[in-house]
Amino acid sequence: MTCELDTDHLQALSTAASEAWLYGLPLIEVATTRSRGSALGGQVNVFAHMRNLADHRARTVTTPNNDTLYSSGQIDLSAGPVTIVLPASGDRYLSLALMDAYTNNFALLGSRTTGPDGGTFRLVGPRDAAEGDNVIRSPTDHVWALARILVDGPFDLEAARSVQAGISMQGPAAPSPARHAGRAAPWNEYFASVDALMAANPPPVTDLGLIRRIAPLGLGRGGFDPGAFSSEEAAAIEAGVQQARSLIRSRGLGGAGWEDGWSYPRADLGDFGQSYAYRAAVALAGLAALPPVEAMYMRGQGETGGTYDGTRPWRLHFPSDRLPPVDSFWSLSLYEATPDGQFFFADNPLNRYAIGDRTLGLAYNPDGSLDIWIGADSPGSERESNWLPSPAGPFALFMRAYLPQASLLEGQYRLPPVLPA
Structure with a gap:
């Protein structure tokens, strides 16, 4: 009986650690951004x-x-x-x-x-x-x-x-931001920072269910004590953290599935409610995302792992009556991926990192349709005005639509697929 109770206790602690790691990741990512700004002289x-x-x-x-x-x-x-x-x-x-x-x-x-x-x-x-x-x-x-x-x-x-x-x-003068552990920190340092950030920013009452589930860790009051756990408990916590890290690497920013090679944002993007795992995924790969009513972010499916091969040419074709319906603007951005799942612009010969409805010289076809050419090699001088350069390795595509119209928000409009050229 004691062994069974111990096993149940360790499993509960591991599950709590997994949930708590995901719950705390947005706090950690924002704190990291705050510290970086302070290090660069920001106040x-x-x-x-x-x-x-x-x-x-x-x-x-x-x-x-x-x-x-x-x-x-x-x-x-x-x-x-x-x-x-x-x-x-x-x-x-x-x-x-x-x-x-x-x-x-x-x-x-x-x-x-x-x-x-x-x-x-x-x-x-x-x-x-x-x-x-x-x-x-x-x-x-x-x-x-x-x-x-x-x-x-x-x-x-x-x-x-x-x-x-x-x-x-x-506003009143405020102290410089405290230093906190990053997402890759050992579990004891990570949870010490999550604890301090939760104490400074108490969770809403609507998170009480999760707070009760992660209570065995003792987070949220500023008194987290990693030394209170036995070696077996510490191992269970570490296992839960590793499970959470694996989960975050497998999640995308879109909703359920893909449509014509694109994922679309969930309705709770940017105001997540109790979607803690989704909130964590966005904090890692799309920190500070706006809600869909303000801007919609669609990610291209790619070939494997959500990326495209830059050594191959690609084409995105919009029929004349199927351009993105927006009340402000749209743009297609291209990023290289880091090993930990973040995305940044890649250096390229045109210094062009996105292409969209405001791109100077963008050439439409005689019938009003639009072709965007994507890849590491130039598609030729006659197409270069519509070329979005990529690195020779894998890259990711994100479409932004600011102030989307109802047809895009409600799903009647869908982007055309990105296909090999």
Whole structure:
């Protein structure tokens, strides 16, 4: 009987460790981003403006886009509210995503929601009094504010920067972010950081079921003690962590299955509820993803493991009446994959990292259809305006559709397949 109880206890502890590792991964990934920004001179409660479009040197956040300028602010509301100012953006797409410590978008400001005229907004923490106009309450003290400002091309960069310069934040001084373990850390260091981050950002009551399941680990109150576990228990915890790591490598960002070679985002992308494993997968491969109503992200299926062979030529053909239905813009981005499942732009001779409806010189066929040529080798001078260069090795394709129309959101529209050229 004792042996059976011990086996059940160890299995329960292993299962709890697997769930807790996945649950904590978004906290860890955001904390890592916060620390990287601090190491580069960024301050808490202050926006850092990325004044150039992301290219192959951008390695801070996975799957960056090459369509918008970013302005990023790591916020700590524990010392009091902050005030955020958005400028008027007119017809230019602008969004400011406010994400809690668990990567849920709890508010989106900008073109779609607050309109083209900008405004001043007061962001308060979960325990602060909320009075006055344009008040937004955050569910956690740690917030990541990420703005995206559309750039229509090199000629438009200065105008976009002028809009970006109007994004600002005022608030109390906050301490530099604490250092936390990364995703590859040993289980004791990883869970110590998850514990501290959960204590600083208590989970919502709707997560209570999971919190009870992982209770044997003692997480969430800032007192995690790895020394309290026996060697057998430590081995069970390590086994659970390894199971979670294997699961995260096998998961994609899409919904169920593939349609014509593309996966589509789930409805809970960006505001995940209790979809903890999906939230963890997105934190690893698509950190800071927007909800589908703001932007849809579709990943190409590829040949094996979600990647294409760059030594072969590929073609994406849009019939004239089947271009992506959007109210803002669409673009196809190409990435090389890292061994741990993240995606970054690859260096190429055209310095072209994405191609879409705003690409200068994009050539449509006489019947109004559109061909995009993809691969490591040029498709020829007459097709180079529509060429998306790839590395010679494996690469991944992601389609972005900003402010998707109902036919795309509701599934009546589907992208055509990427086929060998």
